[in-house]
Amino acid sequence: MSALRFEHVSVRYGSHRSGLTAVDDATLTVPSGSVVGLVGESGSGKSTLARAAIGLAPISEGAITLDGADVRSFRRRRPIQMVFQDPFSSLDPRMTIGESIAEALPRDLRGGRARRAEVARLLDLVSLDADRAEALPAALSGGQRQRIALARALAARPEVVIADEITSALDVSVQGSVLNLVRELRAELDLTMLFISHNLSVVRYLSDHIAVMYLGRIVEVGPTAQVLADPQHPYTRELLQAAPTRHGDLLAVDPVAPVAVEPADPHAPPSGCRFHPRCPIGPVARPDRQICVLSEPTRPTGPVGAACHFAGSVPPPQSAVLLSVTATTPPATAADTLN
Template identity: 85%
Template sequence: MSELRFDQVSVRYGSHRSGLTAVDDVSLTVPSGSVVGLVGESGSGKSTLARAAIGLAPISEGAITLDGVDVRSFRRRRPVQMVFQDPFSSLDPRMTIGESIAEALPRDIRGSRARRAEVARLLDLVSLDADRAQSLPAALSGGQRQRIALARALAARPEVVVADEITSALDVSVQGSVLNLVRELREELDLTMLFISHNLSVVRYLSDHIAVMYLGRIVEFGPTEQVLADPQHPYTRDLLQAAPTRHGNLLAVDPLAPVDVEPADPHAPPSGCRFHPRCPIGPAARPDRQICVIAAPPLPSGPAGAACHFAGTHADAALGTVPTSQSIPLVSAPDTTPSPLSADTVN
């Protein structure tokens, strides 16, 4: 496996005057053999960044490299493969499962017998019977289709897999088995993966690192347990506050509620820090903090960091009620974390 790196990547659509910058100056590294979870609300640019990595979205500025080689230079093979969100539309309904998987196999696997054997091996890898190769997608459940999508991505022998909200279109009862499969494949194949989700419980279950995205920019990055146990950016805290569990949310204590305003228009993002109109510790709550309106905070760099002028200043600390160094621990485990399932449980 290889290291996937985004270096100051921007993706723009439309004209300069009326267009949309969906991804703005994003720098992010997916280390070899690691899973990086990319989280953020709808419209933050997560899927656009993923599509840019596989060549489906135009890169306006910057570069995406795989071990230092620009991904756009790969012509005959695609070392970065993607598993899409909707398994019902990502498979050709007129092709059998075997044909869909075989289409992605490398050219060095020659002969119908060798290709059928490789398809059977891949189906076994995702815990499906080899005779499923003769089925059409319409005969399979949502969970089975997503397993086929995983097998097809792995058929191309990728160096990096991008998984874009792969459980959001599935029933809750099926999501756990698919996530367990991804975790098993990661350990068995030493996968390098960019895993995109809005569900922080899922990201916590699978990822080594977390990157938080808001209005096209990365606002926080760091090791999973560090980000979830002591979030430095107020937007990350809002996401944690919104993640439900039996105990309420993923935070042990509640921060101040975000300012009650409409989300910003991505066509005309706010000046300075893009989160400042909604920020509970920004100028909407503290008028003396006009720096958030005037200047954009430095983007995260290094192994961990947050793009916030007052990073680490928790909402309660901003009111002077607790020391700013006090961390906010997680509850012991979110109830929404999928439990391991037996290998023969297939949905």
């Protein structure tokens, strides 16, 4: 496995006057053999950054490299594979499951007995019976289709797997089983993975490191335990306070009240720190902190950091994180919520 690096990546659509910068100068490293959780609310640029890595979104500036090689140089071989959010549209309804998986196999395994054996092995790897190879996607549930999508991604023998909100379209009752499968595959295959989600409870369960995005920019990065126990950026704190668990919020104490303001228009982002109109420790609450309006904070370019002029100025919660980041059970299910 190799490290995937995003180096000052920007993705823009349209013209400079009426266009949209979906990703703005993002720098992030997914270390070899690690899982990096990329979190943020809808529209923050998470999926766009992932699509840029596999060539489905244009890279306007910067570079994305895998083991030092620019991903745009890969033509026939695709060492980065992506599992998409919607399991119902990611499979061709006219192809059998076996055909969909076999299509991604290396050329030396695309014929006859070797191909059938490899398809059966991949189905077993995602805990499905080999006879599912003859079924059409319409005969499968959402959870089973997402397992097939994982098997197809692994069929290409990738160096990096990108999982984009792979449980958000599933019933709550099957989300835990899919997350358990991802965790088992990661341990068995030593996967390098970029795991995208808006749910920090899910990211906590799977990831070694966390990166937080807001309005196209990465605003905080760090080891999972560190970010959850002592978040330095106020936006990260808001995400933590919004994450439901069977015990309540992931943070036991809310020392600052959130500002009731809608997210900014990504076509016309605020000056300075993009989070300042919503920030509970910024100029809305503290008029003396006009630096947040006038100056953009330094964005993290290393493995740890937060893009905030007053990072760490809010004291950490007294009881830190209620759920251990090394927990062996997946995030709360529907039954947990009811209980």
